[in-house]
Amino acid sequence: MPRTTDGDGTPVPQRLLAAATRLFAEQGYDRTSVQEIVEAAGVTKGALYHYFGSKDDLLHEVYARVLRVQQERLDAFAGADEPVEKRLRGAAADVVVTTIENLDDAMIFFRSMHHLSPEKNKQVRAERRRYHERFRALIEEGQREGVFSTATPADLVVDYHFGSVHHLSTWYRPGGPLTPQQVADHLADLLLRALRP
Numbered sequence: 001m002p003r004t005t006d007g008d009g010t011p012v013p014q015r016l017l018a019a020a021t022r023l024f025a026e027q028g029y030d031r032t033s034v035q036e037i038v039e040a041a042g043v044t045k046g047a048l049y050h051y052f053g054s055k056d057d058l059l060h061e062v063y064a065r066v067l068r069v070q071q072e073r074l075d076a077f078a079g080a081d082e083p084v085e086k087r088l089r090g091a092a093a094d095v096v097v098t099t100i101e102n103l104d105d106a107m108i109f110f111r112s113m114h115h116l117s118p119e120k121n122k123q124v125r126a127e128r129r130r131y132h133e134r135f136r137a138l139i140e141e142g143q144r145e146g147v148f149s150t151a152t153p154a155d156l157v158v159d160y161h162f163g164s165v166h167h168l169s170t171w172y173r174p175g176g177p178l179t180p181q182q183v184a185d186h187l188a189d190l191l192l193r194a195l196r197p
Helices: 012-027 034-041 045-051 055-079 084-101 103-115 118-144 154-171 180-195
Strands: none
Touching: 012 034, 012 045, 012 055, 012 103, 034 045, 034 055, 055 084, 055 103, 055 118, 084 103, 084 118, 084 154, 084 180, 103 118, 103 154, 118 154, 154 180
C-alpha cells in the first residue's frame, strides 16, 4: 500500500496533482511523461497508478477539482435568499475570481482537453453542462420576473459570459493593472448591463 503522505504531511494525491499541474503548464500535457511527474512529486509510478490510474485521469482531475469548487459556490449563490440580480452578479463575479485563482488549471485544460479519452471527455462536458445549466437557470428566473431583458436568449447570455471566462488564461497576468476582483466586477457588470430591460 503506497504511503498516503510524505515527510511534510502533504497527501500523495495532492503532490502528484501539484507536480502534474506545474509540468503540464510548463511543457504541455502531451510532452510530459509519467516518469517526470512521479520524479517531480517524489513518489513511485505505483503510487500514481494507485491514485489516478493514468495520466489521462490526472488531466481530468486538474480540471474537475476547480469545477467542483465552482459548482459548490454557484449552488450557494443560486440558493441564497437574495434578489436574483444580486445572486447572478455574485455568481458571475465568483467564477471569474476562481478561474483566475486557478489559471494554470484552466489554461492546461482548454489547451489539452482534446487529449482526454472519449469517455472522460464526455464526463467533463456533462459536469460543465450541469454548471452552465445552473447559471442559465438564474438568468431565466430573472427573465421570468421581468428583472432581466428577454431580448437575448439565456443560452446566448451564458455563452457570452463563459466565453470571457474561458479566455482569461490567454491574457490575464498576475501583477497586472487589475486585481482578480476588479476584473470579476467589470465582467459581472458587463453581463448585468447586457441583461438590463
